[in-house]
Amino acid sequence: MSDETVLPSDPPARKQQQRSVVTQQKLLDAAVEAFSENGFKGTSTRDIAERAGVHHPLITYHFKNKDQLWRAAANYIFKAFTRSLAQSLEQNKEMCPKARMSEMIYAYVRYAKSQPALHKVMVQEASYPNPRLDWLIERHLKPLFDATIGLLVELQKLGVAPPGNPALLFNMIRLSSGGLLALGNELKASSGLDVDSPETLKAIAEMVIAVFLPGEMPDDWKQKSAA
Amino acid sequence: MSDETVLPSDPPARKQQQRSVVTQQKLLDAAVEAFSENGFKGTSTRDIAERAGVHHPLITYHFKNKDQLWRAAANYIFKAFTRSLAQSLEQNKEMCPKARMSEMIYAYVRYAKSQPALHKVMVQEASYPNPRLDWLIERHLKPLFDATIGLLVELQKLGVAPPGNPALLFNMIRLSSGGLLALGNELKASSGLDVDSPETLKAIAEMVIAVFLPGEMPDDWKQKSAA
DNA sequence: GGTCTTTTGGTCCAGATTGGACAAAAGATT
DNA sequence: AATCTTTTGTCCAATCTGGACCAAAAGACC
Numbered sequence: 001m002s003d004e005t006v007l008p009s010d011p012p013a014r015k016q017q018q019r020s021v022v023t024q025q026k027l028l029d030a031a032v033e034a035f036s037e038n039g040f041k042g043t044s045t046r047d048i049a050e051r052a053g054v055h056h057p058l059i060t061y062h063f064k065n066k067d068q069l070w071r072a073a074a075n076y077i078f079k080a081f082t083r084s085l086a087q088s089l090e091q092n093k094e095m096c097p098k099a100r101m102s103e104m105i106y107a108y109v110r111y112a113k114s115q116p117a118l119h120k121v122m123v124q125e126a127s128y129p130n131p132r133l134d135w136l137i138e139r140h141l142k143p144l145f146d147a148t149i150g151l152l153v154e155l156q157k158l159g160v161a162p163p164g165n166p167a168l169l170f171n172m173i174r175l176s177s178g179g180l181l182a183l184g185n186e187l188k189a190s191s192g193l194d195v196d197s198p199e200t201l202k203a204i205a206e207m208v209i210a211v212f213l214p215g216e217m218p219d220d221w222k223q224k225s226a227a
Numbered sequence: 228m229s230d231e232t233v234l235p236s237d238p239p240a241r242k243q244q245q246r247s248v249v250t251q252q253k254l255l256d257a258a259v260e261a262f263s264e265n266g267f268k269g270t271s272t273r274d275i276a277e278r279a280g281v282h283h284p285l286i287t288y289h290f291k292n293k294d295q296l297w298r299a300a301a302n303y304i305f306k307a308f309t310r311s312l313a314q315s316l317e318q319n320k321e322m323c324p325k326a327r328m329s330e331m332i333y334a335y336v337r338y339a340k341s342q343p344a345l346h347k348v349m350v351q352e353a354s355y356p357n358p359r360l361d362w363l364i365e366r367h368l369k370p371l372f373d374a375t376i377g378l379l380v381e382l383q384k385l386g387v388a389p390p391g392n393p394a395l396l397f398n399m400i401r402l403s404s405g406g407l408l409a410l411g412n413e414l415k416a417s418s419g420l421d422v423d424s425p426e427t428l429k430a431i432a433e434m435v436i437a438v439f440l441p442g443e444m445p446d447d448w449k450q451k452s453a454a
Numbered sequence: 455g456g457t458c459t460t461t462t463g464g465t466c467c468a469g470a471t472t473g474g475a476c477a478a479a480a481g482a483t484t
Numbered sequence: 485a486a487t488c489t490t491t492t493g494t495c496c497a498a499t500c501t502g503g504a505c506c507a508a509a510a511g512a513c514c
Contacts, residue, residue, distance in 0.1 A: 015482095015483080015489095016489085017481080017482060017483080017489060017490065018482090019481085019482090019489095019490070019491090020489075020490060020491095023490080037354045037355045038266055038268050038269055038354075039265055039266050039269050039351075041265050041269040042265055042266050042268045042269025042270075043269075044472065044473080045472085045473065045474085046471080046472080046473090054491090055491070055493080056473095056474095057474080057475085057476090057491085057493085057494095058491070058492090059473095059474095060473085060474060060475080061491080062490095065473075065474075066473065066474095120350070120354050122410075122413070123347070123409070123410070124266075124351075126409075126410050126411075126412050126413040127263060127264045127265075127347050127409075127412075128264045128412065129412050133412060133413065133416075134416070137413060137416045137417045141413065141416075141417040142416070142417050145417050145418050162434070162437055162438055162441075164433070164434045164437070165420070165427075165430055165434070167414075167418035167419060167420050168407075168420065168427075168430060168431060169434065170418065171407055171410070171414060171418060171420070172403040172407065172434065172435070172438070175402040175403055175406045175407060175410075176402055176403055179402045180398055180399065180402060182350070182354075183349075183350070183353050183398070183402075184353075185353050185354075185355065185356050185360060186349065186352075186353040186360065186364060186368065187394075187398060189360075189361070189364045189368075189369070190364045190368040190369050190372050191372050191397065191398060192394060193392070193394050193395065193398070200392075200395075203391065203392055203395060204395060206391070207389070207391045207392070207395055207396065207399065208399070210389055210391070211389055211399070211438050211439060212438060214389075214441065245511085246461070246462085246510080246511080247460070247461060247462095247511095250461080250462085271500070271501070271502085272501085272502065272503090273500075273501085273502090281462090282462070282463060282464075283503095284462085284463085284464090284465095284503080284504085284505090285461085285462070285463090286502090286503095287502080287503060287504085288460095288462080289461095292502075292503080293502070455514100456513105456514085457512100457513085457514080458512085458513085458514100459510105459511085459512075459513095460509105460510085460511075460512085461508105461509080461510070462507105462508080462509070462510085463506100463507090463508075463509085464505105464506090464508095465504105465505085465506090465507105466503105466504085466505080467502105467503090467504080467505100468501100468503105469500105469501080469502100470499105470500085470501065470502105471499085471500075471501080472497100472498080472499065472500075472501105473497105473498095473499100474495105474496090474497100475494105475495080475496080476493105476494085476495085476496105477492105477493095477494090477495105478491105478492085478494105479490105479491080479492070479493090480489105480490080480491070480492080481488105481489080481490070481491085482487100482488080482489070482490085483486100483487085483488075483489090484485100484486085484488090
């Protein structure tokens, strides 16, 4: 935490108080919510403070300014997300590539459900070029892409994933799972889909897997990948 | 046009001047751009007027207020979009269902490229419940869904599209084609994808079709659909 | 061409909101 | 009790908010 929050200055001579941690957390949660709803420009620091139930000058105190708060909020969602994906990859090291990717998709869907802001903030910032987008790409999106694309290419070689530009494939998977959950408010009314139900969640993951990883693993995949 | 723009009042005794049409058009284009970038709340009428190169009180004159301008702008993108889809459906009446759906996907991708705001505005409004979202669903999204879902279900029955909740399928197709193009700014930097190139556009449509309509049409589909 | 309407330019407004500064009070930690 | 951290309350100057208003210009119609 002290990594991404900008505290007054260099050496905290005395240990951080508990109430301060709580305040920062409340502000981060509120910031994530507000920024994901109205974007950076459309969100005021006062709005965030209000949602957090905190006096607004505390933002300046804890995060220096609006921009730093945005970055802290982005780190907050993306770090937890990256962690859950990396964990999934790590835990399933021994499984076959298809199973590993499937588990990753499940993890993605689950996280996107618990934190729809993940996708919303991304779309908000990607809507026009700006320094925050560059930062987001450099710091979070590119690493995520790099960490996943290899597995995907392998699956294509094995005939499990369809051929074609892997980057395209990657992003379609991303949108079909994560993007869908960000549209929750709309889907219910326009298509009768309730993304809040666990069944829908499961159905989403299963459909993504069925569609994007339609092939079966060949019996000799161990040899193939070794060669 | 006079359908969605709110002119000063009831009966236009004299016909609308050409320059007025031009101004409205400039304002609509600017509004689409601004709203898609910063959302409704994050956009000021002055910003729109500036982008349009027009004095801001003209917004009041032509569209009464910000809300009406937003609606006019939404109508502007969605009507053109719906038209291009309906046209595609109409033109290919005689083709087989898979070909018709494929053409629709092409049309979708093409339109989403020329007007990325289509998806952006949707996401902007779907980010939290609000009256504009309700209006958008009622007026544009639901009809689009209803018009397409039948064809999709038919394709599922024919074994061309994968089984599962058709609403889910519909929205995944929507996101994989349209949503992808809305992220143009991001994709280039994070994945090396250039959505501006016609090749990428073609690749997107082809991949969507390959992935979501993997089956071949059975030879006896005419009988089947008649039965 | 003259008249009448539509459209535009320019200005103004009163009020709200913006991000942020600051001193003083309150609370924790040592 | 002394010292540091955190919170509170107040203030600010700047900007922006949507919208009202009217005089001038431009176009449509006769």
